[in-house]
Amino acid sequence: MERKNLNIGLFGFGCVGYGLYEVLHKTPSLNAQISKICVKNKGKQRPISADNFTFDKDDILLNEDINVVVELIDDADAAFEIVTAAIKSGKAVVSANKKMIAEHFEELLLLQQQYGVPLLYEAACCASIPIIRNLEEYYDNDLLESVEGIVNGSTNYILTKTFAENLSYANALQQAQEKGYAESNPILDTGGFDAKYKLQILLAHAFGIKTIPADIFNYGIDNIGELELKYAKEKGLKIKLVAQAFKTADNKVAAFVLPKFVSNTNKLYQVDDVFNGVITKTCFADTQFFVGKGAGAYPTASAVISDISALSYDYKYEYKKLQQQQGLELDNNVLLNVFLRHKKEEALVLTTYFDSIEESYLNNEQGYISGVISLKNLQKITNTYGANTSVILHDAVLNYELGENENAPAFTNTAAVY
């Protein structure tokens, strides 16, 4: 068992960077050390000696002794610049930046091939859950039907608080901000963008589908109001922000991010706080469920360490699903079973967007429509009626629940109505 010696150049020293520094010092079995840390802010007080730091990225990128670059900065554009330069200089790269990876997926794929350099990013997707590695290595030959999950820790924390402590969405968000779980401008998380970036990464490793952010509909939790909270509580449901991708009847793949009502028979019901949970459904293994912390310095650093460890064995993603060329395409031509809250005066016009309506409700100010609508019409509504509406997906696909379809191959039932 030969292990490469890894000389790491680290970009960024926020909480994950510092977590990584600590974790590395506690795992001496890994033959890896941080040679230099590049940071931006010259004035900031830092918990370790100043010799460790540089403010010039070339001190890492041009240093031939450094063979691994770990990129843990927030700014996706700066991150892309660093990662590109590192790959071009033949350095293996570990990154946790989902936005950067999702926005530049195809370029990063080509760069890896062109320069024969691995880029690993397990920490970018559900932090501590080894979902990319499992999709790459383990479901290689088990025909995948669907991947869905809670992939954003901040929003799950906010939604958990909203339900557990009967807070309004705004109050829960404020608490999350005070605890450092949500940014002062939290739109990337609460708008479902972060979840979408992760879904894009999952789509590539699960189904071999390359996407850009604009390809995928994301709808966050910002609009969640009292009416739908009350609706959920009365029915014993929780609301979770769920990213999902599934094969459609004509062997394409639908993918989107939407809040979803989940009942206590749905495995995601129990995934609370900053935990993430991912359910894969495959033809033969049936349902698999992975749960782990989706945020936090140590869980994220732990995923980074696993990637670093894998580099010491020359591991790289094979992108097997992309190579297999199954020709799966993204298909947004699906019908969804949703709850739509709206202003009273917009009730009539909104009904015209639905294919069928199961339930509707009105009071003096607002109302909701529950029924089947095409994803395209749903996008039109959210574009046109914006903050006057709130959309929650119903938890309608029963074949995802524990104990169903025992031993039966699951070719069927990824129905059009989701």
Added chain:
Amino acid sequence: MERKNLNIGLFGFGCVGYGLYEVLHKTPSLNAQISKICVKNKGKQRPISADNFTFDKDDILLNEDINVVVELIDDADAAFEIVTAAIKSGKAVVSANKKMIAEHFEELLLLQQQYGVPLLYEAACCASIPIIRNLEEYYDNDLLESVEGIVNGSTNYILTKTFAENLSYANALQQAQEKGYAESNPILDTGGFDAKYKLQILLAHAFGIKTIPADIFNYGIDNIGELELKYAKEKGLKIKLVAQAFKTADNKVAAFVLPKFVSNTNKLYQVDDVFNGVITKTCFADTQFFVGKGAGAYPTASAVISDISALSYDYKYEYKKLQQQQGLELDNNVLLNVFLRHKKEEALVLTTYFDSIEESYLNNEQGYISGVISLKNLQKITNTYGANTSVILHDAVLNYELGENENAPAFTNTAAVY
């Protein structure tokens, strides 16, 4: 991406063997085919053409075109003979036989090294859950604190029925037998032996500890009676058969199989029917939870296929934890918090075995003692008082629950009292 062509010789054509045959035919991307199937029973009607079969094991073992042996027979002794011969003739081996692997772990390890031949056995441990691969590949450098889980599908099915349908244990067992989930002689499952074999395999890949079956205490579900079922139901608990291993305060590892009361805040509470669930707790990634089907032809075949697929890339277990020589030893010198049901007249003598007693109860026939006892004394009781007693572990370790210890390294709190 070069893939080896795999020519498979299959031993056994029960439901998993036939499942594998079907699954292989539905995954043409895998360059693998079954050349010959060796079976025992000459008279049995089989669903595929007779040309596929042989009754002579040498038709596979001496066939130089066959480079992979897949062993899916019940008899552990015959399986060991086949696997040994296959390794010695340089054929890679995939096996699902936990008893064989647990009983001959060290010999099989040496054989793999001596002949440079991989032996993979993901299907032997929790069927569809990729737990061995994750322990091998992913938690390599994340200091592992504990592994615990429901690892036997048959007993979980029986216990689920017992609770969901208010059946007695005996009735639930009978139903499981009628459905084919339990053998006519179900003692390997219900006595906790199967769970122990799996725990032994987990111990090697999680902590680098080699064991023989006699090293580990296993206590099954055979003795579960009305009193403890009533106790559980009144308190909103379920009983699950749990295999667990955890680091003790003096950096050894305790491991045993015992039924356990689990509350609805324990992640294992939701793992019902033939599902298995494994919780790992690591220093940095914190809690991870894997759920999947632990029994059934397709889920098991799916794990076998993943191993076959891995062989096509020359994958082998590195046994990294064994190589790292952390020198972890098994330690059965632990205190447990248990519920012990007993005959009325044995109440007094049994109290003397306890370190401390929290609760005791007596009626005209029987009673229970709830308190702290050493594992050694517990073993004495089960040896001496056997079927007159029933033991259930209390669910006392709160730091395993979702949402606890957020972002904190989990060095602490694998307390002596479990």
